[in-house]
Amino acid sequence: xxxxxxxxxxxxxxxxxxxxxxxxxxxxxxxxxxxxxxxxxxxxxxxxxxxxxxxxxxxxxxxxxxxxxxxxxxxxxxxxxxxxxxxxxxxxxxxxxxxxxxxxxxxxxxxxxxxxxxxxxxxxxxxxxxxxxxxxxxxxxxxxxxxxxxxxxxxxxxxxxxxxxxxxxxxxxxxxxxxxxxxxxxxxxxxxxxxxxxxxxxxxxxxxxxxxxxxxxxxxxxxxxxxxxxxxxxxxxxxxxxxxxxxxxxxxxxxxxxxxxxxxxxxxxxxxxxxxxxxxxxxxxxxxxxxxxxxxxxxxxxxxxxxxxxxxxxxxxxxxxxx
Numbered sequence: 001x002x003x004x005x006x007x008x009x010x011x012x013x014x015x016x017x018x019x020x021x022x023x024x025x026x027x028x029x030x031x032x033x034x035x036x037x038x039x040x041x042x043x044x045x046x047x048x049x050x051x052x053x054x055x056x057x058x059x060x061x062x063x064x065x066x067x068x069x070x071x072x073x074x075x076x077x078x079x080x081x082x083x084x085x086x087x088x089x090x091x092x093x094x095x096x097x098x099x100x101x102x103x104x105x106x107x108x109x110x111x112x113x114x115x116x117x118x119x120x121x122x123x124x125x126x127x128x129x130x131x132x133x134x135x136x137x138x139x140x141x142x143x144x145x146x147x148x149x150x151x152x153x154x155x156x157x158x159x160x161x162x163x164x165x166x167x168x169x170x171x172x173x174x175x176x177x178x179x180x181x182x183x184x185x186x187x188x189x190x191x192x193x194x195x196x197x198x199x200x201x202x203x204x205x206x207x208x209x210x211x212x213x214x215x216x217x218x219x220x221x222x223x224x225x226x227x228x229x230x231x232x233x234x235x236x237x238x239x240x241x242x243x244x245x246x247x248x249x250x251x252x253x254x255x256x257x258x259x260x261x262x263x264x265x266x267x268x269x270x271x272x273x274x275x276x277x278x279x280x281x282x283x284x285x286x287x288x289x290x291x292x293x294x295x296x297x298x299x300x301x302x303x304x305x306x307x308x309x310x311x312x313x314x315x316x317x318x319x320x321x322x323x
Contacts (some may be wrong), residue, residue: 005156006123009035014153015067015119016188031120032080033065038090040064040078040298042101042315044110047294047308049246049284051211052142052165054111057310059139061101062116062298064090068148069181070169072253077298079117089298091322098128102137104314111210112140112163119149122157129160140210148185149192164196164214168231175227193239203244203282214243215283222251222260225267229274236278245283247271254295263288 008014009023019029026034044057052058065088066079073079080088093101102113118125129141140162147167168189170176176186196214203213216239220228235245249263249271268288275285296303301319302311 005126006035008123008152008156012120013150014122015148016150016184017067018150029067029120030069031065031067032088033120035124037093037095037098037121037124038064038088039093039098039101039315040075040088040090041296041303041311042105043302043309043311044105044108045114045304045309047304048114048165049211049215051205051209052112052114052163052215054209056109056111058112058114058142059102059105059108059110060114060116060309061098061105061118063118063121064088065120066117066146067120068146068185070146071179071181072251072258074252074254074295075117075298076254077296091319093318095124095127095131097318098124099131099135099137101312101315102128102132102139103135104312106137106139108310108312110139112142113137114142114144114165116144117146118143118157119145119153122153126156126160140212146180146185147189147192148180148182149195151195154192154195158196158199163211164200165217166193166196166214167217167219168193168235169219170221170224170227171230171234172224172227175221175224179221179224190234190238197239197242201242203242211244214239215246216243217246217248219248219251220263220271222263225270228271232271232274232278232280236280240278240280240282245280246286247275247284248286249288250286250294252293252295 011020012023017030021027021029023035041062045060046057048058064078077089142163143161144165173183173186177183200213218231
């Protein structure tokens with residue numbers, strides 16, 4: 001990463017909030033982070049879609065902070081609440097340490113490098129990837145994102161990405177305001193997808209079983225079945241020929257402070273019928289009635305349910321040194 005790229009922190013426009021604050025001077029925008037990278041977990045994770053997980057697990061790096069702040073974020077401990085709230089869980093890492101994490105995940109047998117909510121740290125991620133590549137790093141890179149991206153940020157990270165694992169949460173502003181924290185999300189997501197697809201016109205599983213291209217994730221929010229159908233129609237009309245779909249139904253409020261009715265079998269079957277009617281075939285559909293809680297606890301060495309993740313020893317050592 002050249003000096004110009006790192007200077008993107010100086011008047012930050014890495015996400016659609018366009019806070020334009022100088023994070024290099026320690027000022028915070030909505031993401032709640034300076035230009036110093038912080039991460040909350042790294043290790044192998046086995047809870048992704050099959051070709052993303054692979055044989056041993058996806059090599060995850062969960063970044064602290066978030067430009068969006070969804071009301072019921074399952075990663076609320078690490079996403080934080082931006083400028084008005086407490087600092088999100090995580091440890092500071094240098095560019096060299098971030099690069100070493102990437103290399104260590106490869107050494108551990110990761111299927112890919114899975115960068116989770118890294119939008120606000122794109123310049124540092126690019127610098128770390130460049131450094132890791134000089135030392136033999138060769139894993140596919142997965143951009144695991146809410147979909148809340150700016151053109152400025154995407155232009156920096158896009159050349160490095162083999163698979164976009166990107167949310168299309170909703171197209172409706174009222175749903176976006178309630179569940180995503182910002183009505184703005186619904187206003188920008190179509191243009192985000194257009195920009196992503198400019199350089200990725202096909203999605204496929206290669207000869208090694210690895211997914212390449214764009215996998216669109218859509219989580220059904222409670223009481224918003226019509227809004228989800230709208231997303232599915234949009235996917236069928238504009239994305240189906242270029243992307244795979246992952247339809248998820250496991251919505252779970254992380255703090256148990258709000259009770260929503262679970263999606264019914266009738267609603268679930270209605271969604272399956274909609275997929276059939278729209279001729280959406282390529283992708284994945286979560287089964288109804290899975291009982292595993294997906295809410296991680298990032299205050300633990302292994303935040304995930306037993307058997308779903310293997311922490312990276314190098315990250316554990318960094319965390320112990322910083323405590």
